[in-house]
Amino acid sequence: MVAVLASAPEPVTTGLAIELRNVSHAYDLPSGRLAVLENIDLVIEPGTCVALLGPSGSGKSTLLRLVAGLEQPETGSVLADGVPVEKPDPSRVLVFQDPTLFPWRTVRRNVALGLEAQGRLKTEGHRIDEAIARVRLTEFADAFPHQLSGGMAQRAALARALVNDPRLLLLDEPLGKLDQLTRLTMQGELLSLWQQSGFTALLVTHDVEEALLLADRVIIFSDRPARILGERRVELPHPRHRGGAELIALRREILQLLGVSEAI
Template identity: 55%
Template sequence: MTPADGAALRVRDVSKTFRAADGATVVALAGVSLDVAGGELVALVGPSGCGKSTLLRMVAGLDAPTRGALHVGSNPVTGPGADRGLMFQDPSLFPWLTVRRNVEAGLVAQGVLRQRRHEVDELLALTGLTAFAGAYPHQLSGGMAQRAALARALVTHPRVLLLDEPLGALDQFTRMRMQDELLRLWAARGTTMLLVTHDVDEAIYLSDRIVVLSPRPGRVDRVIDVGLPRPRRRTDAAFLALRSALLEALHLTGAG
């Protein structure tokens, strides 16, 4: 399988304001600027309500900024596009389709399934789902469903993959195994990835850099270069030191 050509992502002075149900004006994001290099894996962390998912939706083209601009490569983001894939916490598989048909769905929509059917086979093998290609979503474990959703997101060769708490609903053991699956696929495909997570260990284990957003309105509070060699060990002293620093940045050390 030919690795995807991950695209650079640029976010420039992006703000997002919306009207709440009670009529109040809510500023979700204020002046966010961020650069993600092609093929880089960057995690967004911060308290609930700081605008992490809002930023992801704007990069996906599902929502528009109130101010500012977003670019994938040299192209401005003006709406959804095939150059971006999106994966949510809920795998959102079509329950009436088999695993294979779910993975094929994007290629069917693009009208290229006949020419690229072999890529479906390759992705099923890469995600360990070949034996379950004929199964339906209700017959899958949580981890297998997420692997199917990941294969579906990657089969269209997005240049940027947006991950909104994709492993948050899994038990801890399955989540750790899926983190390794995600890293393996990222290394194989070279796709740029932007990950929203509330899990500090996950952010350190997976990402090249961690962007810490402030409480609402979300601003870039700091950017932490992980700088740990891969593969990483969660028990290494350097990993634990970075974990302590990130918890400190998030004011989650438990010191009151």
């Protein structure tokens, strides 16, 4: 597996620096205003992997949508390399909890979406098969999404993101719906993809262990409206071990910050 991953050509990507300045956001719902983000200040250094950890439905996904440029914050600003984010761009790709593959397209044509939309299919089409190989789906390149397992579908979604050589990968609980075994395998795969490529990664998760295994920094969010409760740096080399003493200590601290009882 490592051999397959290593044989893929090394893309020359430099991670994007992200800065959120005093960002607040709310949605107008029929039932009234729903504040989801409150005064978020956050600086993410290029090439790092940062985990956003917090209770489900707290507004972390909204934060990703703002960074992706799918929505504009109500107040405050989102900067990518110092430039305000105004609209989506293929350099900042979002991977959702659901693979959201296009059901009428084969894996290959799903992966081709980005290049097709940017009119680069003719010149850079060869990268499609490379991206599919990177996520080990070569045998399933001509399969339709409904023929894939959950893990394979999510890997296809990853390939669809990676084919654009993103400088920032936004991962919205990408492993949230997978079974435990697939989840563990894919954590390793995500890690090696990130290590190879040099993009900045922003990972939303509510799994403390996942955050600690993958990220350089873990930002802890409160319940909605989300505020930053604190953060922890994880200065451990990869691969990290779930049972390691430092990890367990960090896990305890984070759970305390979130107000979850020790027994869990």
